[in-house]
Amino acid sequence: MPPVLGSRQRRAEIVRFAETSGLTSVTELAEHFAVTASTIRRDLAQLESAGRLARTYGGAMATATHNESSLEQRIGEAFAEKLAIARWAAQQLEPGDAVVLDAGSTVAALAHRLRDRADLTISTTSLAVLDELNGADGGPTVHCLGGTLRPVSQALVGPIAESALDRMSFDRAFLGADSVDAERGICEADLGQTRLKELMAQRCGHVYVLAHAAKIGRRPFHAWTPLTPGWTLVTTGDGVAVEPFRERGIRVVTVPVELSG
Known part of the structure; x- marks a missing residue:
């Protein structure tokens, strides 16, 4: 009671x-x-x-959704957790991989770890990712997918980016999230961003969703990308928080924060 x-x-x-x-x-x-x-x-x-x-x-x-935080505001949140997730994700990449990186602060942290990977080809819609990869000597081959700028997320969206994705394929996609829910999927503030996530996932063999523990189970906005069985959720959450994802066929990797650094 x-x-x-x-x-x-x-x-x-x-x-x-x-x-x-x-x-x-x-x-x-x-x-x-x-x-x-x-x-x-x-x-x-x-x-x-x-x-x-x-x-x-x-x-x-x-009456209104939560206010969307800017990328600059999110960078310092759960910093150690994001670094732990980024380190694990970087270790999954193999020489010769073609990779697509979504927008978001955790994905940008992953990009920072890939600056010296000359054996990779990286495509992205994120200005933060481009900033991390720009100027790296002997770094990966980088493709900017183009599009219309969303200043709050520092991401490119819209038909130009969607058209570019239609002409490409990838070995792995790393997707960011404002939050993630087992039933509804990846939650974002903008339908353009959820559409791009769907297209990225459709064009590659392995899909990873990067979301630290505080993002699990929340529904702050009303734009969604459904999760597909076989995708991998990489998080710092564990226990009952992630069990609903496993029940729906999502592989869950819980990364200890001690891996960061």
Whole structure:
């Protein structure tokens, strides 16, 4: 039996659920808080009046998604975890591999480790990745896929990038994520980015999703790339957090943070 909450606490929890899952039903909320559906409907009506939720048929949803952090803001978050993931990912590459690198701070950390890999060909839509690889003596062959710049993510998106991907194939793809959910897949703030992830995955043999522990199970936005059985989730999360991914046929590699450095 869940603890009995006051109306103010309950409404705050309802808002949190809506922001996390994107859509919350009256039935689900009534069961969770052990109150009647009528009580939940009154809560939703008050939250809608306050501008904190938008009513939907049978439930409610957050009035706005979370604010998307810029790439510069994300670089310092979970820094040791990102380095650990990047180190593991770099060790998977074999001489002669053609690789496509997605946008994101963890993928950029991987690019930094590939600066001296003259035996690789790397294609990317990420300005951060290009910056990491630019100027490396004896480094990999680098292809920029082009596109329209999204300044907040420092990534190129749109039909130009999609057209370039249609003409290429890769041995491995390394995808970033704002968050990742076993049921819905990779979560992003922009549909253009999720479309590119799908195309990257379609054009290669091995797909790796790089997401540290805090990104597991969250649903901050409403654009998704479905996960496909056989893909590999590389994370610092473990235990019950990653078990739903394994149940759906996703290979999970949990990287100890001690690997960073």
